[in-house]
Amino acid sequence: xxxxxxxxxxxxxxxxxxxxxxxxxxxxxxxxxxxxxxxxxxxxxxxxxxxxxxxxxxxxxxxxxxxxxxxxx
Amino acid sequence: xxxxxxxxxxxxxxxxxxxxxxxxxxxxxxxxxxxxxxxxxxxxxxxxxxxxxxxxxxxxxxxxxxxxxxxxxxxxxxxxxxxxxxxxxxxxxxxxxxxxxxxxxxxxxxxxxxxxxxxxxxxxxxxxxxxxxxxxxxxxxxxxxxxxxxxxxxxxxxxxxxxxxxxxxxxxxxxxxxxxxxxxxxxxxxxxxxxxxxxxxxxxxxxxxxxxxxxxxxxxxxxxxxxxxxxxxxxxxxxxxxxxxxxxxxxxxxxxxxxxxx
Numbered sequence: 001x002x003x004x005x006x007x008x009x010x011x012x013x014x015x016x017x018x019x020x021x022x023x024x025x026x027x028x029x030x031x032x033x034x035x036x037x038x039x040x041x042x043x044x045x046x047x048x049x050x051x052x053x054x055x056x057x058x059x060x061x062x063x064x065x066x067x068x069x070x071x072x073x
Numbered sequence: 074x075x076x077x078x079x080x081x082x083x084x085x086x087x088x089x090x091x092x093x094x095x096x097x098x099x100x101x102x103x104x105x106x107x108x109x110x111x112x113x114x115x116x117x118x119x120x121x122x123x124x125x126x127x128x129x130x131x132x133x134x135x136x137x138x139x140x141x142x143x144x145x146x147x148x149x150x151x152x153x154x155x156x157x158x159x160x161x162x163x164x165x166x167x168x169x170x171x172x173x174x175x176x177x178x179x180x181x182x183x184x185x186x187x188x189x190x191x192x193x194x195x196x197x198x199x200x201x202x203x204x205x206x207x208x209x210x211x212x213x214x215x216x217x218x219x220x221x222x223x224x225x226x227x228x229x230x231x232x233x234x235x236x237x238x239x240x241x242x243x244x245x246x247x248x249x250x251x252x253x254x255x256x257x258x259x260x261x262x263x264x265x266x267x268x269x270x271x272x273x274x275x276x277x278x279x280x281x282x283x284x285x286x287x288x289x290x291x292x293x294x295x296x297x298x299x300x301x302x303x304x305x306x307x308x309x310x311x312x313x314x315x316x317x318x319x320x321x322x323x324x325x326x327x328x329x330x331x332x333x334x335x
Contacts, residue, residue, distance in 0.1 A: 012129060013126040013129055015129075015130075033132055034127060034129075040170035050170075065167075066126065066127045067125060067167050068137075068138075068171060069122040069124060069137050069150065069168075069171060070122065070124075071105070071137055072098060072122050072125075072151055073098035073100040073101070073123075073153055073238065073239075073265075073287035
């Protein structure tokens with residue numbers, strides 16, 4: 001029988017998302033096709049070192065902000 | 074000879090040299106390609122950019138960096154839309170992490186109607202950012218005392234408004250701009266409120282080191298032509314300033330000699 005993967009709730013760029021438990025930041029970046037060299041990432045109000053994304057586990061209720069540059073004055 | 078002289082006339086901000094004295098904003102364009110073409114025509118080497126959430130759910134949305142190469146043009150992250158020091162600091166720390174550069178534009182707004190800068194929050198933010206190693210170009214009111222305080226707090230450039238952001242009213246207080254010019258050796262850049270190329274000429278003739286323009290180009294009926302007009306206006310104003318204007322007199326002075334009149 002296939003084991004059911006448990007889902008956790010996180011907030012990603014202001015929106016609630018359900019993602020699989022035990023996934024790493026790098027998996028999330030891959031899944032959403034984020035161009036890592038063109039963004040900055042904040043996890044629970046702390047800027048994370050992008051070199052460490054494969055070491056960071058996403059936990060329940062984490063708040064993630066992924067930002068980039070857009071046109072502005 | 075004169076051309077050689079002007080070639081050596083560089084805008085220096087935080088030890089970085091720029092040939093163009095026009096900085097352009099990248100907001101309010103119809104699309105990214107219009108923005109990129111206007112930037113190119115303006116000759117600007119610095120562009121302001123905003124820091125916003127990535128649209129995770131729409132992958133097709135074009136990215137600014139795909140249109141304007143940050144290796145060729147200096148991106149100046151801006152805190153437009155921040156209304157207190159905390160928001161501005163958070164934004165610029167994130168901006169530094171995106172590109173890895175320290176040169177930023179600080180803009181802390183105080184009122185949504187006129188978009189005037191909140192100078193108390195701006196001053197507070199300047200001190201913190203300078204201590205964190207940022208090179209800060211600071212959007213501010215045209216108050217000479219406040220400009221001095223920003224300078225003493227570690228600002229890398231003073232950027233007083235000409236008039237409210239996006240208003241197109243041109244320089245409203247030439248005297249204050251002149252006073253600030255005379256009191257500071259920091260780069261002085263007019264930021265916000267310009268409407269047409271002649272406003273840039275006036276700013277440069279007052280002795281400013283540069284101007285920052287967004288709306289006047291992006292919202293002109295013909296943005297490409299206006300980008301060129303501002304480019305030429307900044308050059309003309311700078312040349313005029315360096316050339317040194319004649320004294321003003323209240324009486325006429327003939328251009329032709331009276332001697333030898335028949």
